[in-house]
Structures are given as C-alpha cells and as structure tokens.
Amino acid sequence: xxxxxxxxxxxxxxxxxxxxxxxxxxxxxxxxxxxxxxxxxxxxxxxxxxxxxxxxxxxxxxxxxxxxxxxxxxxxxxxxxxxxxxxxxxxxxxxxxxxxxxxxxxxxxxxxxxxxxxxxxxxxxxxxxxxxxxxxxxxxxxxxxxxxxxxxxxxxxxxxxxxxxxxxxxxxxxxxxxxxxxxxxxxxxxxxxxxxxxxxxxxxxxxxxxxxxxxxxxxxxxxxxxxxxxxxxxxxxxxxxxxxxxxxxxxxxxxxxxxxxxxxxxxxxxxxxxxxxxxxxxxxxxxxxxxxxxxxxxxxxxxxxxxxxxxxxxxxx
Amino acid sequence: xxxxxxxxxxxxxxxxxxxxxxxxxxxxxxxxxxxxxxxxxxxxxxxxxxxxxxxxxxxxxxxxxxxxxxxxxxxxxxxxxxxxxxxxxxxxxxxxxxxxxxxxxxxxxxxxxxxxxxxxxxxxxxxxxxxxxxxxxxxxxxxxxxxxxxxxxxxxxxxxxxxxxxxxxxxxxxxxxxxxxxxxxxxxxxxxxxxxxxxxxxxxxxxxxxxxxxxxxxxxxxxxxxxxxxxxxxxxxxxxxxxxxxxxxxxxxxxxxxxxxxxxxxxxxxxxxxxxxxxxxxxxxxxxxxxxxxxxxxxxxxxxxxxxxxxxxxxxx
Numbered sequence: 001x002x003x004x005x006x007x008x009x010x011x012x013x014x015x016x017x018x019x020x021x022x023x024x025x026x027x028x029x030x031x032x033x034x035x036x037x038x039x040x041x042x043x044x045x046x047x048x049x050x051x052x053x054x055x056x057x058x059x060x061x062x063x064x065x066x067x068x069x070x071x072x073x074x075x076x077x078x079x080x081x082x083x084x085x086x087x088x089x090x091x092x093x094x095x096x097x098x099x100x101x102x103x104x105x106x107x108x109x110x111x112x113x114x115x116x117x118x119x120x121x122x123x124x125x126x127x128x129x130x131x132x133x134x135x136x137x138x139x140x141x142x143x144x145x146x147x148x149x150x151x152x153x154x155x156x157x158x159x160x161x162x163x164x165x166x167x168x169x170x171x172x173x174x175x176x177x178x179x180x181x182x183x184x185x186x187x188x189x190x191x192x193x194x195x196x197x198x199x200x201x202x203x204x205x206x207x208x209x210x211x212x213x214x215x216x217x218x219x220x221x222x223x224x225x226x227x228x229x230x231x232x233x234x235x236x237x238x239x240x241x242x243x244x245x246x247x248x249x250x251x252x253x254x255x256x257x258x259x260x261x262x263x264x265x266x267x268x269x270x271x272x273x274x275x276x277x278x279x280x281x282x283x284x285x286x287x288x289x290x291x292x293x294x295x296x297x298x299x300x301x302x303x304x305x306x307x308x309x310x311x312x313x314x315x316x317x
Numbered sequence: 318x319x320x321x322x323x324x325x326x327x328x329x330x331x332x333x334x335x336x337x338x339x340x341x342x343x344x345x346x347x348x349x350x351x352x353x354x355x356x357x358x359x360x361x362x363x364x365x366x367x368x369x370x371x372x373x374x375x376x377x378x379x380x381x382x383x384x385x386x387x388x389x390x391x392x393x394x395x396x397x398x399x400x401x402x403x404x405x406x407x408x409x410x411x412x413x414x415x416x417x418x419x420x421x422x423x424x425x426x427x428x429x430x431x432x433x434x435x436x437x438x439x440x441x442x443x444x445x446x447x448x449x450x451x452x453x454x455x456x457x458x459x460x461x462x463x464x465x466x467x468x469x470x471x472x473x474x475x476x477x478x479x480x481x482x483x484x485x486x487x488x489x490x491x492x493x494x495x496x497x498x499x500x501x502x503x504x505x506x507x508x509x510x511x512x513x514x515x516x517x518x519x520x521x522x523x524x525x526x527x528x529x530x531x532x533x534x535x536x537x538x539x540x541x542x543x544x545x546x547x548x549x550x551x552x553x554x555x556x557x558x559x560x561x562x563x564x565x566x567x568x569x570x571x572x573x574x575x576x577x578x579x580x581x582x583x584x585x586x587x588x589x590x591x592x593x594x595x596x597x598x599x600x601x602x603x604x605x606x607x608x609x610x611x612x613x614x615x616x617x618x619x620x621x622x623x624x625x626x627x628x629x630x631x632x633x634x
Binding site: 090091098155272 | 403404407408411412415416450452453454455456457458461462464465468469471472475476588589
C-alpha cells in the first residue's frame with residue numbers, strides 16, 4: 001500500500017485489530033471508523049466515531065483524503081446470534097452496508113474491499129474446497145446477509161464504478177479474537193480451558209474447517225488491494241482442511257504447557273453446521289505470491305498467550 | 318390442486334389477481350392475505366387483511382386449515398422503485414418474507430411456493446437462456462432482495478423442513494397488470510397509447526425479453542404445486558426471446574384496431590437494464606407436461622382490452 005491512507009470501516013473488531021497492527025507496523029496512515037470508541041490509538045491513526053456525528057459530517061471529514069483503500073469490516077452479528085433475530089440481522093447489516101456504499105461512492109479511493117465470509121456463504125457444498133464461482137446456499141441468516149451485501153457491493157461496482165473487491169476469509173483465528181462471542185472456536189476453547197470449563201463441540205468433532213492466522217489474512221488483504229482487479233471475488237484461506245477435533249487436540253497440548261487441559265462437552269450437531277468448509281485459494285495464488293506464513297502450532301500458541309492476557313486483564317480490578 | 322384450500326400471501330397484486338381467477342374457475346377454496354382490502358371477493362374466497370390484526374391473531378385464524386399450498390406473492394417494490402430507496406426495499410421485503418416464513422413454518426401445508434423473479438435475479442448473463450443453476454448477479458436492489466428472500470426460503474426448507482419450492486417467472490403480462498407502475502412494459506405501452514402519450518424506451522429497443530401470459534404462469538404454478546419436489550427452484554417462462562421493439566410493434570398494430578397508435582420516446586439505456594433475459598424452462602418441462610397455451614397476439618389483445626376497461630373505469634366519476 002502507498003502513502004495514501006487506508007480507511008477501515010468497523011476497525012474496532014477482531015480483523016480490524018489485526019489490520020491496525022499491520023498498518024501501524026508499516027507506518028501507513030489509517031482512518032478508523034467505528035461505532036464505539038476504539039482503544040489504544042496509534043500514531044498513524046485518525047479515529048472517527050460513527051455514533052457521535054451525522055453521516056453528512058462524516059462524509060465531509062472523509063472527503064479530505066484520497067485513499068489507497070477503504071476496507072469495510074463492519075458487522076453487527078455472528079452466525080449463531082443471527083438465528084435469534086434474523087430481522088435485526090437484516091436491518092443492521094444490510095442497512096449498514098448500504099450506508100457505507102452510498103458514502104464510499106462519494107469518496108476517492110483506489111480500492112474498496114468488502115470483507116465477506118468464506119466460512120458461511122457457500123453452505124454445505126460437495127465435500128471439496130469451495131471455488132469462488134460455486135453455488136451459494138448459506139445455512140444461516142448471517143451467511144444470507146453476507147451474500148446480499150456482496151451483491152450490493154457488486155451493484156455499486158457495476159452502476160457507480162466503485163473499484164470494489166470482495167474477500168471471503170475462511171475461519172480466521174489469532175490474537176484479538178475474544179473468547180465466548182459465538183464465533184471463533186480457537187479463542188473460545190483457550191478461554192474455556194483457562195477458566196477450567198469444557199468447550200462445547202456440536203457433533204462428533206469430525207467437521208472439517210480451514211483455519212488461517214489473522215496476520216496471514218492481513219497480508220493477503222494487502223496483496224489484494226494492490227493486485228486484484230476491481231470487480232473480483234477472492235477466497236482467502238489456508239486451502240487445507242482440519243477436523244475440529246484435531247485442532248482441539250492441539251489446543252489441549254498447548255494448554256499442558258500452562259499446566260491446564262481442555263475438556264470437551266459434546267452436543268448434537270446443529271442443522272446449520274456444515275460438515276466441510278475448506279476454501280480453494282488458487283485464484284488468489286494466481287494474482288499474488290502470497291502464502292500463509294504462520295504455522296498452525298505457532299499461531300495457536302500466540303492465540304493462547306493473548307487469550308491468557310485478555311482474561312487476566314478482564315479479571316483484574 | 319385438491320379440496321384443501323390454497324393460501325395466497327399478497328393476493329391483491331397482478332399475479333395474485335390471476336391466481337384468484339384461476340382458483341375461482343376451479344372452485345378451489347382460497348384464503349387471501351393482503352395488506353390492503355382486495356376488491357370483488359369471490360364465493361370461494363376468505364379474505365384476511367394483514368393490516369387489521371396482529372400476527373398472533375392471523376396465525377390462530379390460519380391454523381384452522383390444512384393447505385394444499387401457500388403461495389407467497391407479497392412484495393412492496395418493483396425494480397425501478399427499488400433504486401430510490403434500497404434500505405426501504407430491504408426493510409419491507411426481507412422483513413416481510415421473514416415474517417411469512419416464521420408464520421408458515423407453524424402451519425400445515427403440502428407446499429410453500431415462493432414467487433421470485435426470473436427477470437431480475439440473473440443479471441446480465443452470457444446471452445443464452447438462463448438455467449436455474451446459473452450465477453446470480455442481480456443489477457437492481459429489487460433483484461438482490463429477491464435473491465436474499467430465495468435463500469431465506471431455502472434456509473427454512475433446510476432447517477425447519479418447510480416444503481418450499483421457488484418459482485422464477487419471466488416477464489409476465491396480461492389482464493390485471495396496471496399501467497404506469499414502473500413494471501410491465503406491455504400494459505404501460507397500451508396505457509400510454511390509449512392516453513395518446515409516447516411510451517419511454519430505454520436504449521434502442523434491441524433488448525431481448527421472455528414474455529409469458531399471466532394465465533400460463535398460473536397453470537405452471539398449479540403444475541409445480543403438484544409435481545415439484547420440495548427444495549427445488551424452477552424457471553417459468555416461454556423460453557423464447559423477443560426484442561422489446563418487436564413487442565412494441567405488435568402493440569402498435571393492436572392499437573390500430575382501436576383507431577390509435579403507439580408512439581415511442583427513446584431514452585439512453587439505464588445501467589441496470591440487461592440486454593438479454595430469457596429463461597431456460599427445461600427443468601419445468603421435465604417434471605410436468607405444462608406448455609404456454611396463449612399465443613402472444615391473443616394475450617396482447619386481452620391485455621389491451623383490460624387496460625382500456627381499466628382506464629375507462631378510472632376516469633369515470
């Protein structure tokens with residue numbers, strides 16, 4: 001990315017925190033938009049609290065810059081919570097992306113990156129890695145609103161020439177992913193183990209997932225910002241499948257080093273848990289030399305240490 | 318369809334009026350749900366005004382029956398109007414279908430038919446008739462919410478075992494389609510000709526569409542209710558492409574019989590008008606002996622006569 005600033009919409013979440021580290025390490029100016037205050041402002045950052053001003057004022061402020069990229073990460077739900085209130089999922093997430101697109105169509109930017117969901121948008125599939133052109137039959141309201149958001153982004157690309165690229169990450173894990181939020185079994189498993197509680201496994205643990213470390217996702221997004229053509233859709237994942245039970249065993253091993261263990265509590269599978277979700281990343285490989293750099297054991301150990309610190313900070317007065 | 322009643326959600330619109338004629342002619346009991354009063358109640362009909370009672374009361378009332386089919390036709394927008402306020406399109410149409418699905422999952426029915434939009438859901442495509450498994454890149458907010466609605470229907474089929482079938486009609490025309498509503502060039506062209514005004518053509522009229530008479534759609538829906546497997550998606554169209562300019566010429570000819578002509582006013586093409594939209598109906602042909610029965614000239618003449626009557630009734634005191 002160049003000297004121009006990068007704008008993060010919804011920079012206060014898990015992937016946002018990873019991108020902020022990434023931009024900070026490269027001293028790239030960053031404009032962080034979020035609905036709640038974002039802690040630990042870095043030198044390279046300007047923070048804009050969406051709740052504190054009108055869209056009119058926000059637009060005026062944002063138009064002062066020309067951006068290398070605007071990256072939209074904002075989302076108000078996770079797959080499990082979207083079932084409790086699909087109408088709220090619709091109103092908040094689709095209403096949100098429509099406001100962002102309307103805003104961004106009026107800004108100068110070289111790319112608009114929409115972060116979708118490779119983990120939920122495909123649905124069950126046929127037991128082989130999902131290609132970007134595969135049929136999309138999501139099995140959660142969350143996945144359906146992500147699909148609709150992708151198509152609004154495509155519409156703005158088609159009608160308003162927004163230089164939009166869609167990124168579909170696999171199961172992202174790593175430091176910054178808070179446990180017990182209904183998304184991210186890795187941090188939730190570490191959190192449960194540190195608290196001496198079992199982690200719930202839906203089904204027998206044979207479901208296959210594609211785990212990618214958050215820093216590797218951030219490097220992929222940087223490659224996509226500079227290399228991908230506007231209008232493209234790209235999976236980002238390891239491309240390799242791992243059974244849930246296998247990653248939980250690795251987490252258990254890593255807890256032994258802290259004198260702990262991971263207990264499992266098996267529950268019946270839920271109808272929206274697909275058996276197999278691995279992403280085919282050949283399209284990304286064809287446009288950029290990006291490859292994941294963080295070995296799973298290393299990434300899990302970093303996550304363990306971050307969750308330990310997070311729980312310690314939370315419990316201290 | 319059997320002796321069991323058929324329930325129409327949103328029975329007050331154009332396709333609803335066609336289905337009401339169809340059910341009335343066969344003396345099939347019909348429960349008509351709509352948000353505004355539906356005129357001309359038939360003997361076979363029970364009318365339920367959605368605006369006048371709570372969902373709780375509506376559910377209690379609807380649970381008294383077991384249905385041959387529930388057919389969801391309700392929609393609050395048309396492709397052109399959806400651009401003016403995409404957020405309203407989202408709130409009304411997705412909010413609506415979620416309420417209907419939640420309701421219908423609690424009713425006893427042999428089929429749930431969701432009427433989607435073969436005319437808008439595919440987007441531009443590759444210049445050949447669209448198959449149901451083609452990629453879906455709608456170019457209007459209307460088409461995007463139709464796609465999302467289809468996926469919510471699929472979700473309810475998958476999770477709640479709702480016996481859902483999705484129908485994707487092509488460009489439907491015929492008696493009951495009011496002119497000047499932003500959808501349905503046939504009735505709007507007749508309306509304009511009767512009023513001595515030109516009809517607007519976006520582009521040069523070379524766009525290709527698949528026109529189907531409303532009665533043929535109703536017969537296809539009846540065939541689908543009895544023949545299609547739950548979970549299936551079916552195009553319904555003539556399968557044949559006609560240039561917009563060709564159908565306008567036919568309309569002009571038919572106006573000559575009334576002593577009128579059709580004037581054309583050409584405007585630049587809009588970015589959301591696809592060049593080619595014809596449906597491949599081989600999937601429907603494989604499950605039912607259905608074929609369109611109304612020749613275009615005959616269907617257009619019936620539409621002309623209906624529009625003439627409609628405009629006369631509207632202008633009389």
